[in-house]
Amino acid sequence: MKNGFYIYNSVSQINPVKNTAAADGEKCGELKAFVSLLAENFSFPEYFSDNLDSLEEILNDMSWLHDNSFAIIISNYAEFLKSEKPARKAELLSLLAETASQWQHVPNYPGEEAYRDRADFRVYIEQCPQATEDLEELDIPVQGYLA
Secondary structure, three states, X not given: OOOEEEEEOOHHHOOOOOEEEEEEOOOOOOHHHHHHHHHHHOOOOOOOOOOHHHHHHHHOOOHHHOOOEEEEEEEOHHHOOOOXXXXXXXXXXXXXXXXXXXXXXXXXXXXXXXXXXXOEEEEEEEOOHHHHHHHHHOOOOEEEEEO
């Protein structure tokens, strides 16, 4: 499977990985709640700052987890980041897409292969019309549909 976004109907269709963050959209109506969930599930280091720049840096490292498989599973997508402005949600989805792309193409620059291996970084979103619409609007490709 390629890195990136997948649409699923049932969580049972997702192959489990050790480093997984499961976000219920009903509990992650705000970006801060979602980022806190990621920080807890992926054991972000103390130097993490609660902002998108720091999130991008952290998600592109993850070396403290000593594993190269990461999954973010979002259920109840229609409620996900509902309290945020659409631009903020778009910024986060684009950040996650870029992170998946970067992990797919490691090493990114000469010398990087010495300390970083390619990783599996996937975002699974529970099927709903809003998810498809958001990803299409942002030109984020769906790598597959798990039916």
